[in-house]
Amino acid sequence: xxxxxxxxxxxxxxxxxxxxxxxxxxxxxxxxxxxxxxxxxxxxxxxxxxxxxxxxxxxxxxxxxxxxxxxxxxxxxxxxxxxxxxxxxxxxxxxxxxxxxxxxxxxx
Amino acid sequence: xxxxxxxxxxxxxxxxxxxxxxxxxxxxxxxxxxxxxxxxxxxxxxxxxxxxxxxxxxxxxxxxxxxxxxxxxxxxxxxxxxxxxxxxxxxxxxxxxxxxxxxxxxxxxxxxxxxx
Numbered sequence: 001x002x003x004x005x006x007x008x009x010x011x012x013x014x015x016x017x018x019x020x021x022x023x024x025x026x027x028x029x030x031x032x033x034x035x036x037x038x039x040x041x042x043x044x045x046x047x048x049x050x051x052x053x054x055x056x057x058x059x060x061x062x063x064x065x066x067x068x069x070x071x072x073x074x075x076x077x078x079x080x081x082x083x084x085x086x087x088x089x090x091x092x093x094x095x096x097x098x099x100x101x102x103x104x105x106x107x108x
Numbered sequence: 109x110x111x112x113x114x115x116x117x118x119x120x121x122x123x124x125x126x127x128x129x130x131x132x133x134x135x136x137x138x139x140x141x142x143x144x145x146x147x148x149x150x151x152x153x154x155x156x157x158x159x160x161x162x163x164x165x166x167x168x169x170x171x172x173x174x175x176x177x178x179x180x181x182x183x184x185x186x187x188x189x190x191x192x193x194x195x196x197x198x199x200x201x202x203x204x205x206x207x208x209x210x211x212x213x214x215x216x217x218x219x220x221x222x223x224x
Binding site for chain 1: 156212
């Protein structure tokens, strides 16, 4: 089973700052990695798929990069609505999937 | 626009069976795609439970495989989850979603509490 690790567990930043979130896979997942945003009381929302492609209606300030085992989600300039929990998810053994433990982005 | 909606009891007794249904609108599930269930215990992360193809082929999380069953009813445009022998550890928000290159869309989720 492929295990995903996310770092940091919590990221404390101010609006307008740049956020860099990391996700590592225990073995290569190629570019079969997605990122989700989840706000309290809401279902997760797909931000990025195939490591770097933005989902429908996702603002350009969200970008994804990486391949193999190392991936990054970058939020170029945090808006107030971006403070949330972010999860990575791999689908190499499709349709079996696994999620990372999440990174919480909160207000500094 | 594809929409998913979970339904089912919000309270299940220990050792009994949890049953949930996901109703899909805006798309005929017999046309294709996988359809899946994910859960999230209170304050914790996301766990994939399993997925079903429109043909009925199923895939389950190995950690739950002995207790999980997912089925599909194309006539009602629904797919369903059954989880047997539940314990307090199965208390979670249960989501249905459409797995593709990413999980999208998602239902709003339904909280199921296991308690006597």
